[in-house]
Amino acid sequence: MNSILPSSLLSFCMTIVSCVAKESPQQGSGASPTLVGNDSKDMEIATFAGGCFWCTEAIFLEIKGVKKVVSGYIGGTTLNPTYKEICTGTTGHAEAIQITFDPSEVAYEDLLEVFFGTHDPTTLNRQGADVGTQYRSAIFYHSEDQMNKAQNYIVLLAKEKLYDREIVTKVTPASKFYAAEDYHQNYYNQNAFQGYCQMVIAPKLEKLRQYYSSKLK
Numbered sequence: 001m002n003s004i005l006p007s008s009l010l011s012f013c014m015t016i017v018s019c020v021a022k023e024s025p026q027q028g029s030g031a032s033p034t035l036v037g038n039d040s041k042d043m044e045i046a047t048f049a050g051g052c053f054w055c056t057e058a059i060f061l062e063i064k065g066v067k068k069v070v071s072g073y074i075g076g077t078t079l080n081p082t083y084k085e086i087c088t089g090t091t092g093h094a095e096a097i098q099i100t101f102d103p104s105e106v107a108y109e110d111l112l113e114v115f116f117g118t119h120d121p122t123t124l125n126r127q128g129a130d131v132g133t134q135y136r137s138a139i140f141y142h143s144e145d146q147m148n149k150a151q152n153y154i155v156l157l158a159k160e161k162l163y164d165r166e167i168v169t170k171v172t173p174a175s176k177f178y179a180a181e182d183y184h185q186n187y188y189n190q191n192a193f194q195g196y197c198q199m200v201i202a203p204k205l206e207k208l209r210q211y212y213s214s215k216l217k
Contacts, residue, residue: 046111049097062208066100
């Protein structure tokens with residue numbers, strides 16, 4: 001497994017800007033180009049929730065070996081939830097991304113490293129000023145192997161004391177994943193000059209490129 005988060009990343013983790021300032025959604029221009037190449041039987045799926053999915057999607061689209069990223073909702077009880085329903089915090093779902101990746105190019109542990117390095121896993125049901133269960137930190141595993149790797153990684157982070165507070169990220173079995181509305185898909189790349197994207201997502205991507213250059217496409 002690659003080395004865990006460098007200490008210089010702590011300021012990145014702890015100063016992530018809130019998604020509370022989301023602007024009114026804009027319709028994308030055509031189909032979302034989140035798929036690179038073709039899916040195959042050798043691909044694997046990872047599902048993470050780390051706050052606003054516009055941000056997490058943009059981050060993981062840059063990672064080498066990631067072939068597809070879909071923004072959506074998982075972990076709740078409402079069937080076919082809408083974004084409007086999710087925002088009430090009453091459906092039980094989290095804003096999440098489902099990643100299709102090639103394990104021969106990127107290890108699941110590498111995805112975990114990026115996940116924990118690009119959001120705050122110590123705030124319960126919260127990222128920045130965004131409060132609610134829809135913004136919780138969670139890993140939804142698709143196999144026993146993923147479960148073990150996720151749990152072991154959290155233990156390692158705690159042992160290394162990289163955070164001043166307890167990690168509250170939940171590790172639970174993957175349930176039904178609902179793809180979000182079309183305008184949420186590949187949001188940053190289709191709305192890069194929007195105010196929210198410029199002020200919130202772009203700085204995160206700059207830091208991603210600084211700290212994880214070896215893992216980028």
